[in-house]
Amino acid sequence: MINYFKEIFAGLWTLLVGLKLTARYAVAPTVTCHYPYQTLPITPNFRGHTDLVIDPETASDKCIVCMMCENTCPSQCIEVIGEKPEGSKKKVLTAYRLDFTKCSLCGNCVEVCPTSALEYSGDYQLAGYSRHEFHFELLERLRGRVKAQGIVPRPKPAPPEGGAEAEAKPRKVRPKAEEAPAASLEPKGEEAPKAEAKPGE
Amino acid sequence: MTEALPPEILRIAVSVAVVVIFAFANAAIMVLVERKVCGHIQRRPGPFEVGPHGLLQTAVDGLKLMGKQILVPRGADGKLFRLAPVLSFVPPIAALIVVPFSSRLQVRDLDIGVLFILFLAALNVLAILVAGWSSNNKYSLFGSIRAVAQSVAYEIPLLICLVTIVLWVGSFRMGDIVQMQQGSWLWVIPNWFVFTPMGFVAFLIYFITGMAETNRAPFDLPEAESELTAGFHTEYAGMGFGLFFLGEYTNMVLVCAVATTLFLGGWGAPAFLEVTSTGVLANAYQLGWFLLKTYGLLVVMIWIRWTFPRVRFDQLLNFCWKILIPISLANLAVTALWLKTPFAG
Ligand code: SF4
Ligand code: SF4
Numbered sequence: 001m002i003n004y005f006k007e008i009f010a011g012l013w014t015l016l017v018g019l020k021l022t023a024r025y026a027v028a029p030t031v032t033c034h035y036p037y038q039t040l041p042i043t044p045n046f047r048g049h050t051d052l053v054i055d056p057e058t059a060s061d062k063c064i065v066c067m068m069c070e071n072t073c074p075s076q077c078i079e080v081i082g083e084k085p086e087g088s089k090k091k092v093l094t095a096y097r098l099d100f101t102k103c104s105l106c107g108n109c110v111e112v113c114p115t116s117a118l119e120y121s122g123d124y125q126l127a128g129y130s131r132h133e134f135h136f137e138l139l140e141r142l143r144g145r146v147k148a149q150g151i152v153p154r155p156k157p158a159p160p161e162g163g164a165e166a167e168a169k170p171r172k173v174r175p176k177a178e179e180a181p182a183a184s185l186e187p188k189g190e191e192a193p194k195a196e197a198k199p200g201e
Numbered sequence: 202m203t204e205a206l207p208p209e210i211l212r213i214a215v216s217v218a219v220v221v222i223f224a225f226a227n228a229a230i231m232v233l234v235e236r237k238v239c240g241h242i243q244r245r246p247g248p249f250e251v252g253p254h255g256l257l258q259t260a261v262d263g264l265k266l267m268g269k270q271i272l273v274p275r276g277a278d279g280k281l282f283r284l285a286p287v288l289s290f291v292p293p294i295a296a297l298i299v300v301p302f303s304s305r306l307q308v309r310d311l312d313i314g315v316l317f318i319l320f321l322a323a324l325n326v327l328a329i330l331v332a333g334w335s336s337n338n339k340y341s342l343f344g345s346i347r348a349v350a351q352s353v354a355y356e357i358p359l360l361i362c363l364v365t366i367v368l369w370v371g372s373f374r375m376g377d378i379v380q381m382q383q384g385s386w387l388w389v390i391p392n393w394f395v396f397t398p399m400g401f402v403a404f405l406i407y408f409i410t411g412m413a414e415t416n417r418a419p420f421d422l423p424e425a426e427s428e429l430t431a432g433f434h435t436e437y438a439g440m441g442f443g444l445f446f447l448g449e450y451t452n453m454v455l456v457c458a459v460a461t462t463l464f465l466g467g468w469g470a471p472a473f474l475e476v477t478s479t480g481v482l483a484n485a486y487q488l489g490w491f492l493l494k495t496y497g498l499l500v501v502m503i504w505i506r507w508t509f510p511r512v513r514f515d516q517l518l519n520f521c522w523k524i525l526i527p528i529s530l531a532n533l534a535v536t537a538l539w540l541k542t543p544f545a546g
Contacts, residue, residue, distance in 0.1 A: 008524060015509065018508050018509060021508075022504065022507060022508040023504065025242055025243075026238065026241045026242045028244060030240075030245050030246050032244070032245040
């Protein structure tokens with residue numbers, strides 16, 4: 001009999017404790033973000049679809065049309081198209097097609113790019129009426145961003161060594177080549193990180 | 202025009218219109234309050250887009266519901282299916298007729314007021330049964346079976362609690378019950394039944410069973426959405442669903458209004474704030490107190506809903522048969538004995 005009442009009072013008490021808790025939260029400030037009007041900063045690690053990096057010197061892409069990304073992509077959703085203009089030694093990117101409907105965001109293309117020409121965009125607000133809207137032309141997007149942000153080419157003053165034409169693309173290779181010409185025989189992937197440390201000194 | 206109509210009929214027409222408008226306005230306000238309270242308990246603002254702080258949200262929702270087609274599922278009993286929503290919202294609105302909103306603001310002070318309300322409140326379960334049966338849907342049927350089992354169990358303590366008060370007052374008339382609770386004890390504590398030990402226990406049990414009667418969480422088994430999608434109103438779309446909602450909120454306000462009338466002194470203000478005049482202003486003042494108490498109870502109901510998880514079905518019935526009914530019966534016996542002692546009023 002005593003237990004019967006004990007149980008009832010204990011139960012009633014726990015109910016009151018619960019009510020007190022929710023009452024406290026009811027008057028506490030809200031913690032949500034009013035999404036379309038407010039947005040949270042996205043972390044730098046966020047993987048949106050890939051995008052071409054804007055080279056501040058040329059206000060264009062950094063791509064050297066080496067096809068590494070296209071070849072490494074496990075989903076085969078990249079198509080790099082470049083051409084060699086008259087009188088130039090290097091290929092120039094004319095189109096970079098990304099089929100985002102197939103992309104698994106594995107990041108292989110970003111990792112493999114020798115010139116760091118690719119990055120993840122922070123774009124999380126993707127919506128469309130058909131999947132064809134997610135066949136991106138990244139070069140066009142890059143031009144659009146350049147235009148929208150009003151970026152103008154800011155060429156670096158030519159380095160004293162000369163002959164470098166201040167191009168960013170061979171940057172990683174050059175210091176190494178000057179110090180130890182034989183090193184150019186080494187595979188590129190190993191060489192790049194070593195070389196990268198040098199210009200920073 | 203007024204000469205042609207007997208004043209009594211005119212009075213009834215006007216009061217019915219007022220009661221219906223009150224029911225609709227109450228549902229509109231309560232839905233918003235419910236969503237706001239729920240939101241803030243979960244630390245989000247609730248509806249926020251339509252109107253300042255989402256104040257017009259229910260109006261827009263209502264329009265949306267009205268614009269929708271009412272579908273009758275294949276194999277359903279069409280007539281009953283259409284009848285059920287009406288059956289669910291007419292009785293609670295009709296029951297508002299005997300609720301004394303202030304000393305003069307009462308459509309009819311029937312001398313069987315409490316019985317009238319009980320009778321109409323019991324019709325609610327019939328509406329749920331009809332809805333579940335006619336939908337030709339297993340979830341609906343389960344929902345209504347649960348509702349019936351629940352109602353049969355919970356109506357007993359509900360009735361006993363009300364009888365406790367009726368025994369005390371000696372009248373079924375709502376007006377008499379409120380009148381009995383006027384004045385105060387030692388000029389501090391109002392003479393409300395909730396401030397007496399027996400009255401308090403009866404109030405507590407009445408409030409719990411009232412929540413079960415209106416199928417509110419934690420007793421919302423008839424529409425437990427995680428098990429039965431929406432229970433008895435799974436198949437209802439558009440205004441059919443809207444009417445069930447309207448019925449539920451009117452039922453809630455009815456339960457709280459009855460609690461206010463029977464236990465919280467009705468329209469009476471606490472002694473030190475009492476006014477003795479009987480003019481229009483005094484009535485408005487009383488109405489204010491009545492609505493304050495009723496809506497206070499409604500907010501507590503919402504608060505409870507968003508605090509506690511749903512009970513299991515065996516817990517639900519055990520709680521009623523093993524705790525609520527014995528205690529309310531004991532309470533009734535104690536009250537009866539006390540009324541026989543010379544101390545009783
Ligand atoms: S992230 Fe992976 S799947 Fe997507 S384009 Fe790059 S390599 Fe292909
Ligand atoms: S790996 Fe980099 S440089 Fe090579 S084609 Fe792809 S984006 Fe261009």
